[in-house]
Amino acid sequence: MKKTKDENTEEQILEAAKSVFQSKGMDGARMQEIADKAGINKAMLHYYYRSKQLLFEAVFNNAFSLLAPQLNAILNDDSSIEDKIKNFTSNYISFIVKHPYLPNFIIQELNRNQDFILKLKDKGFPNIEKFKKQVNEDVAKGLIKPISAEQLFINIMALNIFPFVAKPLIMAFTNSDDKNYKLLMEDRKTEVANFIINSIKTT
Amino acid sequence: MKKTKDENTEEQILEAAKSVFQSKGMDGARMQEIADKAGINKAMLHYYYRSKQLLFEAVFNNAFSLLAPQLNAILNDDSSIEDKIKNFTSNYISFIVKHPYLPNFIIQELNRNQDFILKLKDKGFPNIEKFKKQVNEDVAKGLIKPISAEQLFINIMALNIFPFVAKPLIMAFTNSDDKNYKLLMEDRKTEVANFIINSIKTT
DNA sequence: ACATTTGTTAACCACTTGGTTAAACCATAT
DNA sequence: ATATGGTTTAACCAAGTGGTTAACAAATGT
Numbered sequence: 145m146k147k148t149k150d151e152n153t154e155e156q157i158l159e160a161a162k163s164v165f166q167s168k169g170m171d172g173a174r175m176q177e178i179a180d181k182a183g184i185n186k187a188m189l190h191y192y193y194r195s196k197q198l199l200f201e202a203v204f205n206n207a208f209s210l211l212a213p214q215l216n217a218i219l220n221d222d223s224s225i226e227d228k229i230k231n232f233t234s235n236y237i238s239f240i241v242k243h244p245y246l247p248n249f250i251i252q253e254l255n256r257n258q259d260f261i262l263k264l265k266d267k268g269f270p271n272i273e274k275f276k277k278q279v280n281e282d283v284a285k286g287l288i289k290p291i292s293a294e295q296l297f298i299n300i301m302a303l304n305i306f307p308f309v310a311k312p313l314i315m316a317f318t319n320s321d322d323k324n325y326k327l328l329m330e331d332r333k334t335e336v337a338n339f340i341i342n343s344i345k346t347t
Numbered sequence: 348m349k350k351t352k353d354e355n356t357e358e359q360i361l362e363a364a365k366s367v368f369q370s371k372g373m374d375g376a377r378m379q380e381i382a383d384k385a386g387i388n389k390a391m392l393h394y395y396y397r398s399k400q401l402l403f404e405a406v407f408n409n410a411f412s413l414l415a416p417q418l419n420a421i422l423n424d425d426s427s428i429e430d431k432i433k434n435f436t437s438n439y440i441s442f443i444v445k446h447p448y449l450p451n452f453i454i455q456e457l458n459r460n461q462d463f464i465l466k467l468k469d470k471g472f473p474n475i476e477k478f479k480k481q482v483n484e485d486v487a488k489g490l491i492k493p494i495s496a497e498q499l500f501i502n503i504m505a506l507n508i509f510p511f512v513a514k515p516l517i518m519a520f521t522n523s524d525d526k527n528y529k530l531l532m533e534d535r536k537t538e539v540a541n542f543i544i545n546s547i548k549t550t
Numbered sequence: 551a552c553a554t555t556t557g558t559t560a561a562c563c564a565c566t567t568g569g570t571t572a573a574a575c576c577a578t579a580t
Numbered sequence: 581a582t583a584t585g586g587t588t589t590a591a592c593c594a595a596g597t598g599g600t601t602a603a604c605a606a607a608t609g610t
Contacts, residue, residue: 153557171374172459175598185559190599215520252455254515256375261519272520289545294521294531295538301517302509307501309512312457314504316464317418317475318497328497335498342492343546356587378568388589393569551610558605566597575588580581 154192156182158202161189165203166245169252173200204253204260207246212270214239218300219275225282226341229300233337236304237329247305272297288344296344303336357395359385361405364392368406369448372455376403407456407463410449415473417442421503422478428485429544432503436540439507440532450508475500491547499547506539 160182164173175196179186193199218232240247254260272293279293307314307329315325363385367376378399382389396402421435443450457463475496482496510517510532518528 169372169374169459171372174596176596186598187560187600188558191557194599196598248455248458251513251516252451255451255512256372258515261515265519269519272522291538291542292534295534295542297520298510298517298531298535299506299539299542301513302505303502305513306505306509309458310454310504310508312461312464313454314501316468316472317500319475328501331495331498332501335494336502339494339498339502339546343542347550377566379566389568390570390590391588394587397569399568553608553610555608556606559603561601561603563600564598567595568593569595570593571591573589573591575586577584577586579584 153182153184153188157184157189157192157199158206161193161199162203162206165200166207166249169249170196170200170256204250207243207250208264210243211246211250215270215301218297219270219272225278225288226345229340230337232300233304233340234333237333237336240305240308241326241329244308248309251309286346289346291344300340303340304332307332356385356387356391359387360392360395360402361409364396364402365406365409368403369410369452372452373399373403373459407453410446410453411467413446414449414453418473418504421500422473422475428481428491429548432543433540435503436507436543437536440536440539443508443511444529444532447511451512454512489549492549494547503543506543507535510535 157178160178161173164178164181173196175189176186178199179189182188189196189199193202214232214236217235218228221228223231275297276293279288279291279296282288283290311325314320314328315322318324318328320328360381363381364376367381367384371377376399378392379389381402382392385391392399392402396405417435417439420438421431424431426434478500479496482491482494482499485491486493514528517523517531518525521527521531523531
């Protein structure tokens with residue numbers, strides 16, 4: 145079959161592109177390096193993806209569609225706020241350990257090109273509305289201390305994502321090597337959830 | 348005097364380079380754009396700074412020496428932990444509003460080039476030791492709930508820095524325009540400190 | 551068997567990149 | 581005045597850059 149060969153190289157290109165784009169960014173990435181890593185001729189990149197920009201967008205959308213479901217677990221799940229925080233924290237950290245370049249890549253490129261966010265908003269972007277309702281209700285019931293849903297959501301994201309985005313800084317400040325850093329992150333699977341819940345639970 | 352002219356263009360170059368490097372990063376920045384922005388010939392950049400790499404390092408060190416004192420306020424000040432958190436949160440957010448590109452720039456470039464962190468460590472890098480001692484003592488005295496100094500420090504950094512690094516994401520999730528985003532950040536000057544203190548204070 | 555479509559390559563191209571050079575400029579010291 | 585020194589410029593350069601082309605290879609349909 146023709147398809148096997150066909151889909152194979154297309155997949156190999158995407159895999160190589162992912163690796164190069166995610167570690168060097170759009171500006172730092174070189175088409176030649178992607179071709180080399182995929183083990184094919186540079187012209188093939190254009191044959192399958194037409195331009196650097198389109199290849200990049202394929203990688204970016206791919207990455208974002210991995211991240212989005214993670215965030216939906218906080219925003220649109222039906223469980224209690226406490227459960228959401230516990231589950232998300234633990235799951236997200238496991239998730240990032242498997243995809244270490246992902247959060248940095250997305251944040252960096254969203255900052256570089258504001259237009260991306262508009263394109264993403266079209267096709268079903270995670271929305272805060274449901275979570276907002278839940279938080280407001282819980283506050284009204286006295287289950288958690290008064291806090292705006294936006295600020296709580298920002299805090300959850302910050303505590304979970306930042307340590308990976310700022311990995312080199314954190315390693316430097318805490319005098320950690322890679323092993324020590326990994327331990328710190330492992331601890332955070334429970335630490336972060338406790339930290340948040342301690343802060344918002346009513347006494 | 349010859350010096351006035353001399354120091355003037357050198358300063359203009361650095362200013363232009365700061366603006367370009369901080370918004371586009373090392374890879375995205377173009378020497379021609381820096382020259383244009385400084386209103387001078389491209390050759391002058393090399394006359395004063397020899398290479399793109401050295402010009403970039405001048406900008407980077409400059410940026411980092413602005414950020415370092417902010418972090419030292421948490422790590423090496425003599426005030427109580429609660430005061431530190433309150434002051435740092437408020438001060439840092441004000442600081443970043445004045446230098447919006449700074450945290451992203453530093454984090455991005457540290458991730459791109461691991462060697463930078465080694466160079467920084469030579470010349471007096473903020474150190475966590477004193478803060479660690481303080482936290483451990485306060486925990487022992489029962490003033491705050493048990494938490495490792497490293498995790499607390501990471502949390503403080505995360506809650507303060509992340510919202511600026513991930514500005515586009517946060518604006519998208521919270522459906523904010525620039526004005527609304529600014530309000531959110533303004534609120535955080537007190538929100539974040541309360542959030543942290545609520546979490547660690549003993550009841 | 552043969553024509554046609556699809557996949558792949560090497561060579562090439564126009565253009566941009568960071569960096570250099572040699573000559574001009576200009577304030578000052580003599 | 582003029583020689584001297586640092587400052588500034590226009591023109592240039594080699595090495596990449598993303599992208600194209602035309603010819604070749606391999607699979608597929610008839």
